[in-house]
Amino acid sequence: MANIAMRAGAPQEAPRRAFIHSDRFQRTAFIAPTCIFLALLTIWPFIYSVYLSLHAVKLTAMKRAVFVGANNYINLLSDPLFLRAMVNTGMLAVTSITCEIVIAFVIAKAFVSLSHLKWLNGLRSLFMLPMMVTPLIVGMIFSYVFNPVLGIANYLLGGVGLGPVPWFGDTTAAMISILLINIWQWTPFMMLLIMAGLLSIRSDLYEAARVDGAKWHHVLTLLEIPSIKGIVLLGVILRIIDTLRFFDVVYVTTRGGPGDSTMVLTLYAYQQNFQFFQAGVGSAAAVIILVISMVITTFAVRLLRRIEND
Amino acid sequence: MLHAKLIGSISAMAMLSAPAALAQDIDWKAQLGEHSGKTLRVMTITDPFIDSIKAVKDGFTDVTGAKIEVDGYGYDALHEKELLACSQNDGSYDVMLIDGIWIGEFAEAGCLDPVEEKIAENPDLYAWDDFTPAAAGQASWEGQRVCLPVGIYYELMYYRTDLFEQAGRKVPETFEELKDAAAFFTNNKDFPDVYGYAMNNKRGAAAGQQWFEWIYSAGGKPWVSNDIGSAEPYKDQTPLFNSQESVDLVQLFRDMVAYGPPGVESFAWDERANAFAAGKLAMINDWSVRAQIANDPKQSQIAGKFKAALMPHKDGGKTITPVGGWVACVNTHGAQKDAAWDFLKWFASKPVHRDFVLAGGPPSRLSAMEDKDIQAKFPWTSVLLEGQKDSWAEVRPRHSIAFQLIDTVGAHVNKAIIGELSAKDAMDAANTDVTKLLQDNGQL
Structure with a gap:
C-alpha cells in the first residue's frame, strides 16, 4: 500500500516543484513579508483609527465605545478651534516654506559661488546643525531664548536700546516666533537640496549665458530656476508633509496660544487623543490630517512628474 | 462648611489622642515584609519634591531589602504616561503619584487599588486623620479612600x-x-x-x-x-x-x-x-x-x-x-503589590513623612505643619497651617x-x-x- 502511495505521490512532486520555482510564486514570496509588515504596522492602525473615529470612545474606557457614525467628523468640521488649527497650519506651511526657499537659495548660491574656498566646507557642515536637532529640543532651546524675562533674545535687544518683545505672549509675535523657529531649523534642509540642484548645472551653460551677455536675473530665471525647480518641488512636498506633522515646537513653547493663535492640527489631535483621551474625536482629527496629506502629496507628485517630463 | 469644620475637629482630636506607637521608634521590621531582590518603580512629577523622595527612599531598602527606582516626568507627560499605561493593564510601575484632580479619571480607567482596607488593618500607622482635611479629600473619590495624600500643596x-x-x-x-x-x-x-x-x-x-x-x-x-x-x-x-x-x-x-x-x-x-x-x-x-x-x-x-x-x-x-498636589497610589496592575503597599505604608507614615518634609517635601500632615523644626526650616509652613483651615478639596473638578x-x-x-x-x-x-x-x- 505504501509503495502505491509513494508511486501515486511521485507524479505530484513535479508540478509542485515547478510552482515553487515559478516567477509568480517567487515574486509573491519576496513581496509577502513587506505586505505583511505594511498591513500590520500601517494599514491595520489606519483601519482601526477609522473605526475609532466613528465612535464616541475614551481611551481609558474602550469597552464603552458607542457608534456615532460621522458625528465626530461633523463636530470637528464645525469646531472653530479645529478650523483655526487648519488655517494656522496652512499659513505656517505657506509662509515658512516660502521663506525657507528664498533664504536657502541665497545661502546655497553663496556657498556654490565660493566653493573654491576650502574653509567654507566646515561652515557648510555647521549650517546643517539645526536640522539635526530633535524638534522637541529646538522648542526647549527657544523657550529659553525667547523667555521674556530671562531670555537672551530680549537681553540682546536691550543691548541695542530696543524694548523687550513678548515673544510668546502676543498673538502676532507668537506666530512670528514659531515661524522663525521653523525657518531656522529647516532652511538648511532646503539649502542642501537647492545646492545640489545648482551644482548639477553644467558649467558650460553658465559660460554660454555669459557669452550671450545674460544678466544675473536672466541666469536666475532662465537657467537656474528651471534647473532646480524639480528638486525644489520635491523639497516642498517633504516640507509640507513635515509641516502637517509640526507639533513639538508648538507643544513646548505656546501650547497653541495665546488664544488660539498658534494652534496647529497635530497639537489639536494630540490633545484630544493623549491629554483628554477622547480617542474618537482624536482619531477623526488624525484621519482628516491624513486625507489632507494624501491630497496635497498626490497633487504635488503629479506636478513633479509633469515638471520632470517637461 | 460644616462638613469641613467637622473633619477639621476630628483631625485635631485624633492628633491629640495619637498613640505613642506613632513616634520615631516604630518597629518597621515587624510592620513590613521582606522584599529582598525586588525593585519597586515609582512614577512621579519632576516637581522639587522628587529629590526629597530620593533622599528618604533608602530607609525602606534598609528595612525590606527592596530597591526603589523613582522616575520623574513633566505634568502633561506624566498624566499621559500613567493613564495610558495603567488603562492598558501595564504594571511596569508599582506606585504612581497622581495629581489629586486626576483621581476620577484614573478610577474610571480602573487603575487604582483603594487604600481603604489597608487603613482599616492598621489605622494607627496610616494615621489618616493626621492628613489635612483637604489633603484627605484629594486622595478620596466617591466616598472611598483611594490613595495616600503624601505630596499636598497649598x-x-x-x-x-x-x-x-x-x-x-x-x-x-x-x-x-x-x-x-x-x-x-x-x-x-x-x-x-x-x-x-x-x-x-x-x-x-x-x-x-x-x-x-x-x-x-x-x-x-x-x-x-x-x-x-x-x-x-x-x-x-x-x-x-x-x-x-x-x-x-x-x-x-x-x-x-x-x-x-x-x-x-x-x-x-x-x-x-x-x-x-x-x-x-x-x-x-x-x-x-x-x-x-x-x-x-x-x-x-x-x-x-x-x-x-x-x-x-x-x-x-x-x-x-487652593489645595492641590500629589497622592500616592498602588497600580492595580502591578505585579509587586505587597511590596508597593508596604512602601506606601512606610512612606506615608508620620515619622517618614517628617523626614521627607525636612528634606524639602511638601507637608501634607498636620503633625508636619505643626512641627517646630519644619517651621523653622521652611518659614512658610506656619502660613500653610493657617491656610489649610479654610481650604476645599473640590476647588478644582x-x-x-x-x-x-x-x-x-x-x-x-x-x-x-x-x-x-x-x-x-x-x-x-x-x-x-x-x-x-x-x-x-x-x-x-
Whole structure:
C-alpha cells in the first residue's frame, strides 16, 4: 500500500516543484513579508483609527465605545478651534516654506559661488546643525531664548536700546516666533537640496549665458530656476508633509496660544487623543490630517512628474 | 462648611489622642515584609519634591531589602504616561503619584487599588486623620479612600519683604489692595527692573487652573452644587463660568497683565516661579512646593528675602486657600503589590513623612505643619497651617473629564487675558463649551 502511495505521490512532486520555482510564486514570496509588515504596522492602525473615529470612545474606557457614525467628523468640521488649527497650519506651511526657499537659495548660491574656498566646507557642515536637532529640543532651546524675562533674545535687544518683545505672549509675535523657529531649523534642509540642484548645472551653460551677455536675473530665471525647480518641488512636498506633522515646537513653547493663535492640527489631535483621551474625536482629527496629506502629496507628485517630463 | 469644620475637629482630636506607637521608634521590621531582590518603580512629577523622595527612599531598602527606582516626568507627560499605561493593564510601575484632580479619571480607567482596607488593618500607622482635611479629600473619590495624600500643596502668595519694607507698604489682603500694590512696584524708579505681579496666564491648564484656584476667594463657585463642605459637590454640575463673580475675576486677571513683565501672557508655573526667584517680581502666588526654588541660594537671588501670606480675596470676602498636589497610589496592575503597599505604608507614615518634609517635601500632615523644626526650616509652613483651615478639596473638578474641562476654561480665560475677547464674552463662551462638554460626557 505504501509503495502505491509513494508511486501515486511521485507524479505530484513535479508540478509542485515547478510552482515553487515559478516567477509568480517567487515574486509573491519576496513581496509577502513587506505586505505583511505594511498591513500590520500601517494599514491595520489606519483601519482601526477609522473605526475609532466613528465612535464616541475614551481611551481609558474602550469597552464603552458607542457608534456615532460621522458625528465626530461633523463636530470637528464645525469646531472653530479645529478650523483655526487648519488655517494656522496652512499659513505656517505657506509662509515658512516660502521663506525657507528664498533664504536657502541665497545661502546655497553663496556657498556654490565660493566653493573654491576650502574653509567654507566646515561652515557648510555647521549650517546643517539645526536640522539635526530633535524638534522637541529646538522648542526647549527657544523657550529659553525667547523667555521674556530671562531670555537672551530680549537681553540682546536691550543691548541695542530696543524694548523687550513678548515673544510668546502676543498673538502676532507668537506666530512670528514659531515661524522663525521653523525657518531656522529647516532652511538648511532646503539649502542642501537647492545646492545640489545648482551644482548639477553644467558649467558650460553658465559660460554660454555669459557669452550671450545674460544678466544675473536672466541666469536666475532662465537657467537656474528651471534647473532646480524639480528638486525644489520635491523639497516642498517633504516640507509640507513635515509641516502637517509640526507639533513639538508648538507643544513646548505656546501650547497653541495665546488664544488660539498658534494652534496647529497635530497639537489639536494630540490633545484630544493623549491629554483628554477622547480617542474618537482624536482619531477623526488624525484621519482628516491624513486625507489632507494624501491630497496635497498626490497633487504635488503629479506636478513633479509633469515638471520632470517637461 | 460644616462638613469641613467637622473633619477639621476630628483631625485635631485624633492628633491629640495619637498613640505613642506613632513616634520615631516604630518597629518597621515587624510592620513590613521582606522584599529582598525586588525593585519597586515609582512614577512621579519632576516637581522639587522628587529629590526629597530620593533622599528618604533608602530607609525602606534598609528595612525590606527592596530597591526603589523613582522616575520623574513633566505634568502633561506624566498624566499621559500613567493613564495610558495603567488603562492598558501595564504594571511596569508599582506606585504612581497622581495629581489629586486626576483621581476620577484614573478610577474610571480602573487603575487604582483603594487604600481603604489597608487603613482599616492598621489605622494607627496610616494615621489618616493626621492628613489635612483637604489633603484627605484629594486622595478620596466617591466616598472611598483611594490613595495616600503624601505630596499636598497649598497655593499661597509670596512677597518680597525687602521691597515691601523699603516701600513701607502693607501686604495686600484684598483684590483691590493687590492691584494697588502691583501697580506701585511696576515701572517705579525706586524699584528698577521689578514688576508688580505675575499670574499663570498661559493658554490651557495654566490659565484654567488659575481660574479655579481664585474663584472661591472671588466669592463665586464653578458649578451649582459645589459649595464648600458639600457632601455631594457633583450633584448638579450646571456650570457658573459666566457668573458676575467669575467675569469680575477674569477682568482682574486681565488688569493684572499691566503689572507683569512683557510676555506675562505666556507665563505658566515655571516662568512665574523663575521670574520671582530672579528678583524680577514683587509678588506672586504659587504652590507651596515651589517656595523651595525661591529659598535656594543656588537657584534664587531672593533667598531669605521673601515671606508667604494667604492669597488675596474679594473685598468683604475671605481667602479659600487652593489645595492641590500629589497622592500616592498602588497600580492595580502591578505585579509587586505587597511590596508597593508596604512602601506606601512606610512612606506615608508620620515619622517618614517628617523626614521627607525636612528634606524639602511638601507637608501634607498636620503633625508636619505643626512641627517646630519644619517651621523653622521652611518659614512658610506656619502660613500653610493657617491656610489649610479654610481650604476645599473640590476647588478644582476631579471627575473623569477634569483635565479637558480645565483646559477648555483655560483657553477662554487666556483669550480674555490677551484682550482677544472681553471677560464677559470669554466666560460666556467658556460656559457654553463646558456645558456641551459635560453633556457629551454624561456629567450633565
